[in-house]
Amino acid sequence: MSKFSEHNFKNEKALIRVDFNVPLDKDYRITDDNRMRAAVPTIKKILNDGGSVILMSHLGRPKDGPTDKYSLKHLVHHLQELLGDTKILFADDCIGADALAKSKALQPGEVLLLENLRFYKEEEKGDEAFAEKLSKLGDVYVNDAFGTAHRAHASTAVIAKFFPGDKKMFGLLMEAEVASAEKVMHKSEKPFLAIIGGAKVSDKILIIENLLERATDIIIGGGMAYTFMKAMGGKIGNSLCEDDRLDKANELLKKAEEKGVCIHLPADSIIADKFDAAASVSGALSNNIPDGWMGLDIGEIACETFQKVIHHSKTILWNGPMGVFEMEKFQHGTKIIAEAVAEATTNGAFSLVGGGDSVAAVNEFKLADKVSYVSTGGGALLEYFEGKILPGIAAIQS
Ligand SMILES: Nc1ncnc2c1ncn2[C@@H]1O[C@H](COP(=O)(O)OP(=O)(O)O)[C@@H](O)[C@H]1O
Numbered sequence: 001m002s003k004f005s006e007h008n009f010k011n012e013k014a015l016i017r018v019d020f021n022v023p024l025d026k027d028y029r030i031t032d033d034n035r036m037r038a039a040v041p042t043i044k045k046i047l048n049d050g051g052s053v054i055l056m057s058h059l060g061r062p063k064d065g066p067t068d069k070y071s072l073k074h075l076v077h078h079l080q081e082l083l084g085d086t087k088i089l090f091a092d093d094c095i096g097a098d099a100l101a102k103s104k105a106l107q108p109g110e111v112l113l114l115e116n117l118r119f120y121k122e123e124e125k126g127d128e129a130f131a132e133k134l135s136k137l138g139d140v141y142v143n144d145a146f147g148t149a150h151r152a153h154a155s156t157a158v159i160a161k162f163f164p165g166d167k168k169m170f171g172l173l174m175e176a177e178v179a180s181a182e183k184v185m186h187k188s189e190k191p192f193l194a195i196i197g198g199a200k201v202s203d204k205i206l207i208i209e210n211l212l213e214r215a216t217d218i219i220i221g222g223g224m225a226y227t228f229m230k231a232m233g234g235k236i237g238n239s240l241c242e243d244d245r246l247d248k249a250n251e252l253l254k255k256a257e258e259k260g261v262c263i264h265l266p267a268d269s270i271i272a273d274k275f276d277a278a279a280s281v282s283g284a285l286s287n288n289i290p291d292g293w294m295g296l297d298i299g300e301i302a303c304e305t306f307q308k309v310i311h312h313s314k315t316i317l318w319n320g321p322m323g324v325f326e327m328e329k330f331q332h333g334t335k336i337i338a339e340a341v342a343e344a345t346t347n348g349a350f351s352l353v354g355g356g357d358s359v360a361a362v363n364e365f366k367l368a369d370k371v372s373y374v375s376t377g378g379g380a381l382l383e384y385f386e387g388k389i390l391p392g393i394a395a396i397q398s
């Protein structure tokens, strides 16, 4: 494995796996370009060295080969805006004669964007022959797709074997993602707090289990808190609950006690009479929610308790909102937690925020630059903190 910043790309064609899997509206306008912007420093360093760049990515989950809806051609215009004067070409296939000819003719300072890798089923299958064909397009392989690092696909993992050790490396984004995730996972200064929220316990069981080995405190908020509340004998009305996970919730609580990890659940909640922005709203203890009502945000007591825990922590990992923050009436808790994490960061804590909704929340509250690191990974970051080896990382590090 070679170090990106030490590599001189002059006259080289760098084949970069990026994660340009960005959300598009019905008119193909990009509604969140974070992942594209995050790849720009890597692209610019190569161009500034006098190299050229071939970008490959997936977009969405196309099932039936080439589909206009999932074409990366919709991204060319925005990429041009992000890269200014740089000449950008598009190949309407990611392998084959046209892609090969365009990559061969690419001049230093130019960028070639390839069509969606997932138009070939071989990509997701991790097909070796397909990976080898992709590898022919560049002299150096750069993996900058942290958002897709949990996939053992042809372009994210298998392709690495077709490049020698000094011609495969992480890009700047991947380096930063891996460094901040490793800092939290393996070098966390204590007290280490994990804030886990969002809708479903089932999505977060493995991460909680793994964090029980490392964290000092775990705050559990959002819809998933009510499964824990019910498991402890509470009355949760119509709040979100996964009845098939009640035993698991109890098991996690017991394990936490045995390991001396302090689990913090929201003592009180903002409750609503329906899941609707126009619902009637009231407050209740989270273990005594009246029938017909549901907890959609954490309450004031919970906010205060959680703020205190956040302020005395030195390492903070945050994944998942505290309530239905998409509706204004239920975003208070998530906002308070975001502000507390930002304050703790100002006071010296290291904070890592990841997951689509938590990142959307810190962006909405304009706090993204007040936390230590905002990850571009959703599933990838979760799997990392579940303790899994991410194929996209392993393929470069091995
Ligand atoms: N109390 C709640 N009841 C129902 N849904 C909730 C509640 N709290 C949070 N949610 C929902 O959880 C979703 C986010 O969960 P999740 O996808 O796990 O987070 P992330 O993307 O940050 O990992 C949001 O759409 C939010 O509205």
Ligand SMILES: O=C(OP(=O)(O)O)[C@H](O)COP(=O)(O)O
Residues within 6 Å of the ligand: 019, 021, 060, 061, 147, 148, 151, 356, 376, 377, 378, 379, 380
């Ligand atoms: O958006 C992505 O993951 P995420 O929704 O977990 O953040 C990545 O681009 C991976 O996409 P995939 O889940 O279709 O493999």
